[in-house]
Amino acid sequence: xxxxxxxxxxxxxxxxxxxxxxxxxxxxxxxxxxxxxxxxxxxxxxxxxxxxxxxxxxxxxxxxxxxxxxxxxxxxxxxxxxxxxxxxxxxxxxxxxxxxxxxxxxxxxxxxxxxxxxx
Amino acid sequence: xxxxxxxxxxxxxxxxxxxxxxxxxxxxxxxxxxxxxxxxxxxxxxxxxxxxxxxxxxxxxxxxxxxxxxxxxxxxxxxxxxxxxxxxxxxxxxxxxxxxxxxxxxxx
Numbered sequence: 001x002x003x004x005x006x007x008x009x010x011x012x013x014x015x016x017x018x019x020x021x022x023x024x025x026x027x028x029x030x031x032x033x034x035x036x037x038x039x040x041x042x043x044x045x046x047x048x049x050x051x052x053x054x055x056x057x058x059x060x061x062x063x064x065x066x067x068x069x070x071x072x073x074x075x076x077x078x079x080x081x082x083x084x085x086x087x088x089x090x091x092x093x094x095x096x097x098x099x100x101x102x103x104x105x106x107x108x109x110x111x112x113x114x115x116x117x118x119x
Numbered sequence: 120x121x122x123x124x125x126x127x128x129x130x131x132x133x134x135x136x137x138x139x140x141x142x143x144x145x146x147x148x149x150x151x152x153x154x155x156x157x158x159x160x161x162x163x164x165x166x167x168x169x170x171x172x173x174x175x176x177x178x179x180x181x182x183x184x185x186x187x188x189x190x191x192x193x194x195x196x197x198x199x200x201x202x203x204x205x206x207x208x209x210x211x212x213x214x215x216x217x218x219x220x221x222x223x224x225x226x227x
Contacts, residue, residue, distance in 0.1 A: 109163035
């Protein structure tokens with residue numbers, strides 16, 4: 001079955017960077033885009049961007065341009081999301097989610113990675 | 120950036136009742152790219168409706184979506200206790216994905 005399994009919780013200092021992973025299985029890695037969405041505690045959902053595992057082409061939200069980097073490793077069918085210059089406002093649960101290109105909706109999600117930014 | 124505003128923010132209803140949740144967009148949204156999710160505490164969102172009105176396989180037919188342009192709705196025809204959740208609409212447009220702020224539905 002389709003699975004997106006994310007790395008564990010992280011605690012970071014302000015100004016640091018974080019890098020979390022999303023290990024996929026149960027489908028052909030290169031046929032679905034992977035997106036990253038975050039949820040600040042008690043609040044709504046915010047899209048960070050996406051990567052096409054087939055060619056590594058990325059598209060980032062303008063709200064995160066310059067701070068976010070998404071990469072993929074086809075040998076392990078894993079996608080990574082790095083966010084730099086962290087502030088307390090980046091404290092959130094980060095989700096990866098899958099899209100069949102062109103459908104513009106997310107049919108499977110990872111379990112979420114809680115990230116806390118605190119001094 | 121297209122802003123989605125959901126209403127109401129919260130509501131509390133009884134099992135068996137019917138509810139309609141609203142999602143209003145700041146600009147016209149392509150109906151093909153309007154989606155609804157359900158999120159329960161501690162879980163990832165779950166896809167319910169895509170293309171404004173297409174129900175995902177396995178989602179009960181109590182759930183239905185409709186709308187066009189700037190006004191979309193999610194209707195749950197006969198509420199069950201397990202429908203307690205936050206419901207989000209989401210759209211794609213202008214190379215951006217945006218979500219509504221969510222409607223919290225409590226089943227009494």
